[in-house]
Amino acid sequence: MAHLTRRRALTTLAAAVAATVAVPGYAHAKERGRGPRPLPRTHAHNDYEHPRPLLDALDHRFTSVEADIYLVEGQLLVAHDPVDLDPKRTLAALYLEPLAARVRANHGSVYRGYRTPIQLLVDIKTEGAATYLELDRQLRDYRHLFTTYAHGRVRTGAVTAVISGDRAAREPMEQQRVRSAFYDGRLTDLGAAAPASFTPLISDNWANNFTWQGAGPIPAAERQKLRSIVSAAHRESRRVLFWATPDVAGPERDAVWGELLAADVDHLNTDDLAGLEAFLEAHEK
Structure with a gap:
C-alpha cells in the first residue's frame, strides 16, 4: 500500500510539473497540433545536474539525456558522486514518472506530434549486474513508455533506455529474451x-x-x-x-x-x- 501511495504521489507531482513547464514556442506550435520541434543531435551530459533535471533539457528540445544511478538499499538514486546522494532524487522521481506524465499528455510521445523516441542514457555507478536487475524491475513498470526487445524483435516506444557505466551489466542483459533497455557499446x-x-x-x-x-x-x-x-x-x-x-x-x-x-x-x-x-x-x- 505504501508503494502504491508513493507511486500515486510521484505521478501527481510529475503531471503537475509537466503541465506547467513553459516551453519556448509551445503555445504557437500547439495551435498546429504539434509541440516544439525537437533537435535530434542533442545529448544532455549529466543532465541531473541542471536546476530542473529532464525538464530543462526538454525545454531546450533535447532528444537524449543522461542520468547516473547508484543502487542504495534497493533504491536507484541519481547523482554524480556518492557524496551527492539524496533519497528524494530517485530515477523514478526525476525521470521515469515525469517522462510517463509527458507522454500521456502528448498522446504517446515526448514531443507532441513527433514519434521518434528520445534516449535515456542510464550510467550505472554501482556494481553493474545488481544495479541493472533493479533497474530492469523498475522499467517493467513502464513497459508502455519504453522501446522493448522481445524474442528477437524490437518494438519502438516513446523513450529508449540505453545502459552504460559499469560493464558488468552486460551479462544479465545478454541473457534476457525480453528487456526494456539496450546496451551502450x-x-x-x-x-x-x-x-x-x-x-x-x-x-x-x-x-x-x-x-x-x-x-x-x-x-x-x-x-x-x-x-x-x-x-x-x-x-x-x-x-x-x-x-x-x-x-x-x-x-x-x-x-x-x-x-x-x-x-x-x-x-x-x-x-x-x-x-x-x-x-x-x-x-x-
Missing part, C-alpha cells in the same frame, strides 16, 4: 557479433581517439578516421556519441561540433543546453 563493438538490437549506441571518449581539440583545422587523417567510424556504425544501424569533447564556449568547441555535424555524428554531448541549441539552430539556416 564502444568502438570495439563495431563489426562485432552483438547486433544493433542489443547495442544500438556506440559511444567512446573523444580524447582517447583524437588529438584534435578544435584549435586550427582538424588533421586530415583524424577527419577521415571520424567519418569512417560513423559510416561503419551507420552501416550496422548504430548511433554514435563521443564524450569528453571540448565543452567550453568558444571557437574550439564550435569547430569540433561543426566537424561532428559534418561527419553525421548522431549525438553531440554537452552540459551547455542553451549553447548547443543555439549552435544547431544557427547551422540549420
Whole structure:
C-alpha cells in the first residue's frame, strides 16, 4: 500500500510539473497540433545536474539525456558522486514518472506530434549486474513508455533506455529474451557479433581517439578516421556519441561540433543546453 501511495504521489507531482513547464514556442506550435520541434543531435551530459533535471533539457528540445544511478538499499538514486546522494532524487522521481506524465499528455510521445523516441542514457555507478536487475524491475513498470526487445524483435516506444557505466551489466542483459533497455557499446563493438538490437549506441571518449581539440583545422587523417567510424556504425544501424569533447564556449568547441555535424555524428554531448541549441539552430539556416 505504501508503494502504491508513493507511486500515486510521484505521478501527481510529475503531471503537475509537466503541465506547467513553459516551453519556448509551445503555445504557437500547439495551435498546429504539434509541440516544439525537437533537435535530434542533442545529448544532455549529466543532465541531473541542471536546476530542473529532464525538464530543462526538454525545454531546450533535447532528444537524449543522461542520468547516473547508484543502487542504495534497493533504491536507484541519481547523482554524480556518492557524496551527492539524496533519497528524494530517485530515477523514478526525476525521470521515469515525469517522462510517463509527458507522454500521456502528448498522446504517446515526448514531443507532441513527433514519434521518434528520445534516449535515456542510464550510467550505472554501482556494481553493474545488481544495479541493472533493479533497474530492469523498475522499467517493467513502464513497459508502455519504453522501446522493448522481445524474442528477437524490437518494438519502438516513446523513450529508449540505453545502459552504460559499469560493464558488468552486460551479462544479465545478454541473457534476457525480453528487456526494456539496450546496451551502450564502444568502438570495439563495431563489426562485432552483438547486433544493433542489443547495442544500438556506440559511444567512446573523444580524447582517447583524437588529438584534435578544435584549435586550427582538424588533421586530415583524424577527419577521415571520424567519418569512417560513423559510416561503419551507420552501416550496422548504430548511433554514435563521443564524450569528453571540448565543452567550453568558444571557437574550439564550435569547430569540433561543426566537424561532428559534418561527419553525421548522431549525438553531440554537452552540459551547455542553451549553447548547443543555439549552435544547431544557427547551422540549420
